[in-house]
Amino acid sequence: xxxxxxxxxxxxxxxxxxxxxxxxxxxxxxxxxxxxxxxxxxxxxxxxxxxxxxxxxxxxxxxxxxxxxxxxxxxxxxxxxxxxxxxxxxxxxxxxxxxxxxxxxxxxxxxxxxxxxxxxxxxxxxxxxxxxxxxxxxxxxxxxxxxxxxxxx
Amino acid sequence: xxxxxxxxxxxxxxxxxxxxxxxxxxxxxxxxxxxxxxxxxxxxxxxxxxxxxxxxxxxxxxxxxxxxxxxxxxxxxxxxxxxxxxxxxxxxxxxxxxxxxxxxxxxxxxxxxxxxxxxxxxxxxxxxxxxxxxxxxxxxxxxxxxxxxxxxxxxxxxxxxxxxxxxxxxxxxxxxxxxxxxxxxxxxxxxxxxxxxxxxxxxxxxxxxxxxxxxxxxxxxxxxxxxxxxxxxxxxxxxxxxxxxxxxxxxxxxxxxxxxxxxxxxxxxxxxxxxxxxxxxxxxxxxxxxxxxxxxxxxxxxxxxxxxxxxxxxxxxxxxxxxxxxxxxxxxxxxxxxxxxxxxxxxxxxxxxxxxxxxxxxxxxxxxxxxxxxxxxxxxxxxxxxxxxxxxxxxxxxxxxxxxxxxxxxxxxxxxxxxxxxxxxxxxxxxxxxxxxxxxxxxxxxxxxxxxxxxxxxxxxxxxxxxxxxxxxxxxxxxxxxxxxxxxxxxxxxxxxxxxxxxxxxxxxxxxxxxxxxxxxxxxxxxxxxxxxxxxxxxxxxxxxxxxxxxxxxxxxxxxxxxxxxxxxxxxxxxxxxxxxxxxxxxxxxxxxxxxxxxxxxxxxxxxxxxxxxxxxxxxxxxxxxxxxxxxxxxxxxxxxxxxxxxxxxxxxxxxxxxxxxxxxxxxxxxxxxxxxxxxxxxxxxxxxxxxxxxxxxxxxxxxxxxxxxxxxxxxxxxxxxxxxxxxx
Numbered sequence: 015x016x017x018x019x020x021x022x023x024x025x026x027x028x029x030x031x032x033x034x035x036x037x038x039x040x041x042x043x044x045x046x047x048x049x050x051x052x053x054x055x056x057x058x059x060x061x062x063x064x065x066x067x068x069x070x071x072x073x074x075x076x077x078x079x080x081x082x083x084x085x086x087x088x089x090x091x092x093x094x095x096x097x098x099x100x101x102x103x104x105x106x107x108x109x110x111x112x113x114x115x116x117x118x119x120x121x122x123x124x125x126x127x128x129x130x131x132x133x134x135x136x137x138x139x140x141x142x143x144x145x146x147x148x149x150x151x152x153x154x155x156x157x158x159x160x161x162x163x164x165x166x167x
Numbered sequence: 168x169x170x171x172x173x174x175x176x177x178x179x180x181x182x183x184x185x186x187x188x189x190x191x192x193x194x195x196x197x198x199x200x201x202x203x204x205x206x207x208x209x210x211x212x213x214x215x216x217x218x219x220x221x222x223x224x225x226x227x228x229x230x231x232x233x234x235x236x237x238x239x240x241x242x243x244x245x246x247x248x249x250x251x252x253x254x255x256x257x258x259x260x261x262x263x264x265x266x267x268x269x270x271x272x273x274x275x276x277x278x279x280x281x282x283x284x285x286x287x288x289x290x291x292x293x294x295x296x297x298x299x300x301x302x303x304x305x306x307x308x309x310x311x312x313x314x315x316x317x318x319x320x321x322x323x324x325x326x327x328x329x330x331x332x333x334x335x336x337x338x339x340x341x342x343x344x345x346x347x348x349x350x351x352x353x354x355x356x357x358x359x360x361x362x363x364x365x366x367x368x369x370x371x372x373x374x375x376x377x378x379x380x381x382x383x384x385x386x387x388x389x390x391x392x393x394x395x396x397x398x399x400x401x402x403x404x405x406x407x408x409x410x411x412x413x414x415x416x417x418x419x420x421x422x423x424x425x426x427x428x429x430x431x432x433x434x435x436x437x438x439x440x441x442x443x444x445x446x447x448x449x450x451x452x453x454x455x456x457x458x459x460x461x462x463x464x465x466x467x468x469x470x471x472x473x474x475x476x477x478x479x480x481x482x483x484x485x486x487x488x489x490x491x492x493x494x495x496x497x498x499x500x501x502x503x504x505x506x507x508x509x510x511x512x513x514x515x516x517x518x519x520x521x522x523x524x525x526x527x528x529x530x531x532x533x534x535x536x537x538x539x540x541x542x543x544x545x546x547x548x549x550x551x552x553x554x555x556x557x558x559x560x561x562x563x564x565x566x567x568x569x570x571x572x573x574x575x576x577x578x579x580x581x582x583x584x585x586x587x588x589x590x591x592x593x594x595x596x597x598x599x600x601x602x603x604x605x606x607x608x609x610x611x612x613x614x615x616x617x618x619x620x621x622x623x624x625x626x627x628x629x630x631x632x633x634x635x636x637x638x639x640x641x642x643x644x645x646x647x648x649x650x651x652x653x654x655x656x657x658x659x660x661x662x663x664x665x666x667x668x669x670x671x672x673x674x675x676x677x678x679x680x681x682x683x684x685x686x687x688x689x690x691x692x693x694x695x696x697x698x699x700x701x702x703x704x705x706x707x708x709x710x711x712x713x714x715x716x717x718x719x720x721x722x723x724x725x726x727x728x729x730x731x732x733x734x735x736x737x738x739x740x741x742x743x744x745x746x747x748x749x750x751x752x753x754x755x756x757x758x759x760x761x762x763x764x765x766x767x768x769x770x771x772x773x774x775x776x777x778x779x780x781x782x783x784x785x786x787x788x789x790x791x792x793x794x795x796x797x798x799x800x801x802x803x804x805x806x807x808x809x810x811x812x813x814x815x816x817x818x819x820x821x822x823x824x825x826x827x828x829x830x831x832x833x834x835x836x837x838x839x840x841x842x843x844x845x846x847x848x849x850x851x852x853x854x855x856x857x858x859x860x861x862x863x864x865x866x867x868x869x870x871x872x873x874x875x876x877x878x879x880x881x882x883x884x885x886x887x888x889x890x891x892x893x894x895x896x
Contacts, residue, residue, distance in 0.1 A: 047375020146804025
């Protein structure tokens with residue numbers, strides 16, 4: 015048995031400790047927003063937060079996140095500035111890679127007190143979007159940072 | 168089951184008014200669903216269903232892959248229906264004959280055909296429904312129809328200040344005959360068409376709740392993967408079935424014509440089972456095939472006899488008579504679709520019925536193949552289309568559906584069949600490579616007078632519609648250069664006015680499967696044509712824009728996009744220091760586009776940096792302006808990826824590329840600023856999903872020439888290739 019904390023809930027699962035965090039999230043916890051894109055950490059579609067930091071679930075086992083807090087796209091509040099900005103700027107096309115992108119941007123924004131959108135954009139070369147929504151992602155990042163700054167700390 | 172998309176027919180006749188379009192490849196009829204007879208080829212394709220609770224449900228048969236088809240098609244119906252957008256609910260329909268495209272003949276989301284094919288029928292469906300509601304109200308009030316007006320989901324009689332909502336009228340209206348030629352709105356009356364509308368698929372995608380094929384979940388669902396041959400034509404010599412079936416969780420090993428399937432209770436167990444199979448494979452049919460072999464063979468094809476495609480005037484004589492002639496050879500390599508969601512399909516085959524949940528672009532083909540394999544008649548087979556994690560044409564080929572149905576049938580369980588990323592790239596049906604040799608003649612006035620073009624490609628039609636190959640000519644391979652007369656795509660051919668034009672085609676004999684890849688071979692043909700036009704302009708001492716325009720005298724739509732892009736990009740003013748600027752135009756799927764690319768080159772590394780792309784498009788009337796520029800941007804980014812870095816690697820008779828580490832795709836810092844200008848046009852509506860791809864690669868190559876004086880006739884323009892060309896210059 016393995017214990018996990020996912021989206022604020024404690025769950026106990028009958029899976030081996032070397033089971034892939036990605037497939038456990040998707041197939042056992044039925045949280046399908048975290049996507050399989052490449053399985054080798056190249057594309058970012060499976061990005062989740064582990065203790066608040068963007069992490070690629072495909073490269074993690076359930077043992078790796080023992081005692082840590084995992085948050086998936088479903089656990090990021092609908093009111094989160096990145097989700098709001100992504101709707102406002104109509105960023106997604108097919109949308110398959112975007113939950114991972116949103117989780118990465120949310121993590122980068124939370125890292126500093128005064129996030130700089132251009133610095134965040136400079137850290138987005140490690141995700142792949144086949145639809146070519148890059149310009150919309152840039153817009154989304156700038157809008158999300160503006161929305162974050164407008165909120166009380 | 169988590170899939171929320173509705174069973175198509177179940178609720179469609181449950182009271183209220185349902186209006187449908189019944190389409191054939193030759194036209195369509197608007198029918199009242201209540202009166203619909205289940206005759207073959209006469210099924211409805213679009214349903215407007217109004218229920219007494221004032222809900223309006225629109226069911227869409229095309230696949231949503233981010234291009235915004237659910238929103239745009241619904242906007243067209245809602246506008247003519249004069250519905251309140253807030254009361255609209257949009258659903259994805261199943262596979263039905265009636266969803267077949269009036270221009271493409273099948274229920275298929277390809278050929279940039281979803282709006283240009285359905286614009287008129289959807290408008291009429293909405294307008295006919297509105298007319299029926301108005302008549303129902305007029306009858307109820309016993310007043311002339313002319314005194315009644317439909318406004319935002321209600322019919323109003325202003326004189327007596329009375330109002331019925333559509334919901335109140337639905338049951339009565341359902342009993343009325345359907346007008347076949349309802350009065351359509353004037354453009355000035357449009358409420359939604361042409362106005363920006365947020366896409367309805369966006370919020371659920373952002374929430375992580377959109378259901379793609381890979382997200383389908385069924386009770387007792389099993390998982391399967393296939394062990395596939397490492398080389399084309401290789402057969403399994405031996406494999407350890409017992410070892411695989413001993414792996415915990417593995418249920419069954421199923422040998423299939425295309426490989427050996429392992430079915431298990433979890434995806435990971437299926438992968439471990441596949442590993443345990445330890446297959447040894449025979450050699451492939453072309454065991455020494457690699458990239459050098461392919462390029463050599465396809466260039467040699469240009470010297471082998473081909474099929475005559477077009478012979479207008481006398482190109483040979485005109486070339487001999489020309490003031491001077493130019494010849495050049497081009498090569499475009501194989502590229503992969505590499506959609507972010509790998510191929511997958513979930514199938515549940517029982518003795519009674521077959522259900523398929525999958526991200527497919529072709530419901531008609533999927534239905535046919537699932538019916539054939541399951542042995543069940545089409546009415547016992549359901550294709551449930553999920554969201555598509557990108558399509559690019561790959562999902563028009565339902566090979567992954569066939570595999571899933573075979574495996575589910577063999578194990579008697581619902582099976583989710585998954586291609587890993589490695590399989591998705593290695594076993595893709597690629598965009599075919601192409602080689603081209605072109606000769607052109609220019610007269611003393613610098614006018615293009617003759618064009619002789621030989622092109623070679625692996626056949627696309629061979630794999631999808633072999634009966635459509637005529638005398639060795641594969642039209643799909645020639646799109647952008649030539650197309651059949653009466654083609655539904657009607658402008659997929661060279662746009663220039665050339666009095667003496669000869670085109671020849673050689674089908675390359677290579678073993679890899681190929682398929683349409685966003686714009687099909689328009690992109691490969693445009694690379695050759697538009698690079699060559701640039702070479703001719705320089706040879707004739709003319710400006711590349713001016714040289715193009717002088718062979719487009721009667722082609723107003725091509726002229727207009729070129730003139731627009733020139734104005735918006737500042738063509739004619741010298742580019743910034745160290746930068747180069749290139750232009751290209753192309754027409755396909757009923758629309759026209761021109762692009763200008765600005766770039767600089769690092770002479771030490773050979774690395775190209777594209778700074779800005781300006782695009783002008785004429786696609787006729789615009790339904791939803793947001794997705795119009797999204798589609799053009801998207802196509803430009805993808806095409807830039809192929810222009811700068813993408814090429815499938817082959818080795819030992821098979822595919823060597825396997826994942827994103829050895830199949831690079833463009834990243835954020837390499838994406839330029841893009842400006843998209845839509846020319847105001849009231850001409851026939853054209854498609855927009857693919858047109859952005861073809862002009863981009865030649866515009867980059869032309870800009871590279873402008874920046875460096877070096878002509879590279881082969882993509883991708885990798886730093887290494889550019890550096891070699893610079894050194895040779």
